[in-house]
Amino acid sequence: LAVALCSLPSIAQEKPVVNDIPASFTPPERTPYKAPKVEFDYEKRVEMIPMRDGVKLYTVIVIPKGAKNAPIVMTRTCYNAAARASAARATAGSAPVPTGPPAAAAAGRGGRGAAAKAESPHMIDELGLSDEIFVKAGYIRIYQDVRGKYGSEGVYLMTPPPVGPYNPTGADDTTDAYDTIEWLTKNLPESNGRVGMIGSSYEGYTVVMALLHPHPALKVAVPESPMVDGWMGDDWFHYGAFRQRMLDYFTSQTAARGAGPRVLHEHHDDYVNFLEKGSAGNFARSLGHDQLPYWKTIEAHPAYDGFWQSQGLDRLIGKTPLTVPTMWLQGLWDQEDMYGANHAYKQWESQDKNNDKNFLVIGPWFHSQINREGHVMGPFTWDGDTTADVRNSVMFPFMDQYLREGAPKANTPPVLIYNSGEDHWDRLQKWPLSCDAGCASKSKPLYLKADGKLSFDAPAAGGNKFAEYVSDPAKPVPFLPRTGDVGTWQTWLVQDQRFVDNRPDVLTYVSDPLTAATRVSGVPEVNLYASTSGTDSDWVVKVIDVYPDDATVTAPMSGYELPISLDIFRGRYRKSFEHPEAFKPNEPELVKFDLPNVNHVFQPGHRIMVQVQSTLFPLYDRNPQTFVSNIFDAKPADYQKATQRVWGAPGTASFISLPVVE
Ligand code: PG9
Numbered sequence: 001l002a003v004a005l006c007s008l009p010s011i012a013q014e015k016p017v018v019n020d021i022p023a024s025f026t027p028p029e030r031t032p033y034k035a036p037k038v039e040f041d042y043e044k045r046v047e048m049i050p051m052r053d054g055v056k057l058y059t060v061i062v063i064p065k066g067a068k069n070a071p072i073v074m075t076r077t078c079y080n081a082a083a084r085a086s087a088a089r090a091t092a093g094s095a096p097v098p099t100g101p102p103a104a105a106a107a108g109r110g111g112r113g114a115a116a117k118a119e120s121p122h123m124i125d126e127l128g129l130s131d132e133i134f135v136k137a138g139y140i141r142i143y144q145d146v147r148g149k150y151g152s153e154g155v156y157l158m159t160p161p162p163v164g165p166y167n168p169t170g171a172d173d174t175t176d177a178y179d180t181i182e183w184l185t186k187n188l189p190e191s192n193g194r195v196g197m198i199g200s201s202y203e204g205y206t207v208v209m210a211l212l213h214p215h216p217a218l219k220v221a222v223p224e225s226p227m228v229d230g231w232m233g234d235d236w237f238h239y240g241a242f243r244q245r246m247l248d249y250f251t252s253q254t255a256a257r258g259a260g261p262r263v264l265h266e267h268h269d270d271y272v273n274f275l276e277k278g279s280a281g282n283f284a285r286s287l288g289h290d291q292l293p294y295w296k297t298i299e300a301h302p303a304y305d306g307f308w309q310s311q312g313l314d315r316l317i318g319k320t321p322l323t324v325p326t327m328w329l330q331g332l333w334d335q336e337d338m339y340g341a342n343h344a345y346k347q348w349e350s351q352d353k354n355n356d357k358n359f360l361v362i363g364p365w366f367h368s369q370i371n372r373e374g375h376v377m378g379p380f381t382w383d384g385d386t387t388a389d390v391r392n393s394v395m396f397p398f399m400d401q402y403l404r405e406g407a408p409k410a411n412t413p414p415v416l417i418y419n420s421g422e423d424h425w426d427r428l429q430k431w432p433l434s435c436d437a438g439c440a441s442k443s444k445p446l447y448l449k450a451d452g453k454l455s456f457d458a459p460a461a462g463g464n465k466f467a468e469y470v471s472d473p474a475k476p477v478p479f480l481p482r483t484g485d486v487g488t489w490q491t492w493l494v495q496d497q498r499f500v501d502n503r504p505d506v507l508t509y510v511s512d513p514l515t516a517a518t519r520v521s522g523v524p525e526v527n528l529y530a531s532t533s534g535t536d537s538d539w540v541v542k543v544i545d546v547y548p549d550d551a552t553v554t555a556p557m558s559g560y561e562l563p564i565s566l567d568i569f570r571g572r573y574r575k576s577f578e579h580p581e582a583f584k585p586n587e588p589e590l591v592k593f594d595l596p597n598v599n600h601v602f603q604p605g606h607r608i609m610v611q612v613q614s615t616l617f618p619l620y621d622r623n624p625q626t627f628v629s630n631i632f633d634a635k636p637a638d639y640q641k642a643t644q645r646v647w648g649a650p651g652t653a654s655f656i657s658l659p660v661v662e
Contacts, residue, residue, distance in 0.1 A: 041065050042123035051179045058151025059144040060085040067190040071403035073134050074142040075199040076206035080150045081143035087117035087126050130371035133396045158294045161311035177210035185217045194403045200224035200368040208313045214324045220402040221326045228340025231308040240570035244280045244621040250295050270618040280621035281632035299632050304577035318347030325357045331365030333493035338596045355414045364418040366490040378494035379556050421601030432522030434659035441662050445655040450648035454511040459653050466645040469505045473639040476617035497561035511608040518602040522659025524595040529652040534625035534642035535582040540616050542566035544609035565595040582627035588647045
């Protein structure tokens with residue numbers, strides 16, 4: 001071993017040892033850090049624009065780089081202007097409720113489902129999907145916080161009524177829009193001084209308010225699913241039945257100037273939460289709403305009194321000269337603001353002598369879907385992107401012709417409405433095509449026969465006089481299958497109604513299979529001769545297209561019961577919306593109301609169905625079925641079972657006046 005070791009070459013003998021750590025080291029000379037330069041293709045300015053009363057409104061102005069003579073498109077919002085004008089808006093949504101733009105905003109880029117996005121140097125990425133077309137055309141895009149919300153000063157009132165007895169602040173969204181536009185015309189040298197307003201839902205309400213006394217520079221308006229009458233059929237109530245699910249919105253919108261806190265619901269399923277608490281008032285109190293003035297206002301105004309009358313914007317529009325070309329837009333299945341657009345459109349129609357200022361677009365959409373992708377709605381996959389098509393080919397050219405100097409005249413149909421039975425758009429000169437009087441076709445009564453048949457033939461004497469069911473407020477009919485899945489909120493109006501049509505508390509009337517296609521284009525009107533063994537009651541009526549349950553139709557549509565129009569009516573308002581009246585037990589009385597618009601073709605082999613029930617829970621609060629002065633404060637003992645009758649005999653023949661097009 002010693003011999004072997006001695007024969008190994010010595011490393012030290014061959015190379016000098018070099019220490020990896022030098023004896024000294026001089027770092028490179030220090031210069032200050034210089035961030036890389038990023039070219040933005042737009043400029044974002046934030047201005048506090050003064051109103052006539054000195055209150056300043058937070059306004060984000062996004063200007064394409066190098067803009068000259070650029071048109072302006074403005075949205076006035078209660079949903080955080082900074083976030084609405086930013087790709088980071090995914091983090092800006094406030095409400096945990098499945099309703100309205102907070103949720104819409106939370107989906108990023110108008111619903112592409114993106115997570116929170118970083119700031120982009122490109123205007124097209126920084127703004128939402130629905131702004132794409134304006135960015136491409138070089139428009140200036142403006143978002144402004146309404147007074148009292150987010151960055152704006154002043155007092156916040158929820159969808160404030162016009163200045164008057166119910167709005168003593170001296171300012172409203174009419175004056176604020178006017179003053180803002182006045183400022184813009186003087187302070188935006190990059191613009192051509194022409195302004196268009198656009199916005200959906202609450203933001204649509206601000207567009208309608210601007211139209212009540214428009215600034216001369218307001219050249220065009222697009223109210224999308226605007227909130228127009230919160231008692232008749234937008235957001236808060238439908239014909240007096242309260243949308244109890246809106247209580248969360250009170251918290252998100254009014255518990256703080258910015259985003260309100262999350263609400264606490266004990267169970268995942270509101271069917272259980274609301275039943276446990278009893279009345280809507282009790283549930284509201286459990287959420288702490290006694291501290292929220294707007295809840296107290298709503299609680300004090302359950303009927304259509306002066307408070308609601310003062311802010312029925314469709315009637316106010318009717319009294320306003322039609323000067324600004326306006327495109328009213330909504331969804332066929334708009335689960336939040338089904339009422340406003342078409343009623344306001346109707347009010348202005350008589351002034352539109354040349355059929356060139358007042359336009360109506362109704363797409364196959366849920367609420368505010370126009371600002372998202374439009375390939376799919378519930379069980380339907382449409383031929384293409386129905387919303388992008390309308391935004392790009394109809395809405396934008398319509399706006400552009402009034403906003404951009406030298407823009408071509410748009411070929412806008414006075415009425416553009418999706419035909420939900422034939423899957424195509426109808427371009428019409430007028431709406432509706434069929435009605436009780438004054439239309440090209442006359443509506444036809446479709447009778448609800450006491451034996452469960454639906455027929456265009458009136459009932460003959462001698463048959464059953466009525467069909468009946470027991471409505472039990474302790475077991476209300478759900479409006480959706482009780483999965484507790486909030487994701488179905490947007491599409492609940494196209495929910496397959498087979499999940500309730502065998503319930504003992506739902507009356508189902510059905511026609512024979514149709515031998516010919518039946519087109520309906522207009523407003524179905526409910527004429528229900530109804531009685532209750534109680535003293536008050538709600539009436540829910542649905543018009544349904546029943547698809548054949550055979551090999552002619554493939555899943556998921558085979559046997560599908562598709563609601564094409566439905567609504568709820570609080571019976572105490574059958575004679576007067578302002579002065580409720582009790583029913584006399586078991587005496588049939590006429591309950592008459594309009595359902596939402598339809599533009600549909602029932603295909604041969606399909607059947608028409610009508611369902612009648614008395615609850616739609618937990619979307620709407622329950623009618624106790626005992627007449628009480630204010631249903632918000634009904635006591636547990638007021639909630640009573642009642643036997644409900646829908647009469648179908650000569651003299652008391654219930655029917656739907658169906659807008660059939662011959
Ligand atoms: N539908 C929502 C809303 C509007 C007005 C009042 C309350 C709620 C919205 O989408 O903005």
